[in-house]
Amino acid sequence: MKKIALLALVLSILFFKNGIAQQRFIAITMDDLPFVGEGANFHLNLIIDCIEKNNIPVTGFMIGESVGPKTWPVLERFRKVSQGLGNHTYTHPSLDQRDAEAYIAEIEQTDHKLQDLLTQPKYFRYPYLAMGEGLKKEKVLDYLASQNYHVAPVTIDSKDFIFNQQLLAVPELERRTFLKELAPVYLDYILIKTLDAEQFNRSNHFENRAQILLIHANLLNAYMLCDIIQLYKALGYRFVSLQEALSTFPATHRKNISNFDKNTAFITAENNDGIDTEIEEFKLWD
16 A cells, blocks of 8 residues: 555656646546446435535436436436536447447437436447447447537546445445545556556647546445545646547547547557556555
């Protein structure tokens, strides 16, 4: 733990010494709404409370099947406070395991069911960040374009699901104590991935491009979102909407925001094979 905390401190110093202490921009996106975890409305309200307290925009992505009469009012509150709700399919399938027609039907079903919750501009986030390949990929992209959907990219993947699994593995009455140990490890990982993303921007002359963080609506972030926000405030970031973030991207990327390749910083099925090798180091903490 001490080694990780020291590493975070050193990296923070380097972050500013390398000349990137100028104001940076970040958009927070949150997948799998209304909630993946226990006590859905209670924990989702904790997330909304944090967003409201910090007065920042957050774009959430909803799984249509999970939205019902009990969660609808809470999502209305999320929309009012966060200013953004997008489509995350109906049952959260991977495009790698569905044909284009079935996948498009998932998008349509959510679009129809949640039309009164979805905000403008319309955003879509691929479950598992899997965009498919070949003709199947093109069919889905063509459909999204025909429905005026913008694909929401990711430049910083928090890999929070791994940390959340560790939290859920602990008996419920012991989780608050365990979270005190887990929290700095999680934040250190986000910090390192943020530094990686900024290094990518500098190496590719995208110095003014905003970052887009991916986190999930899970138990971990119900208690950690405010800490994540404070981390970015300490690093000098200003929080912007997804729309504002995308306006800072190179024009070629904005024009065809879905066609990312292995040479970009975007996390997609094409350049994300699963768990980063670095994450293993963060799992072996004591």
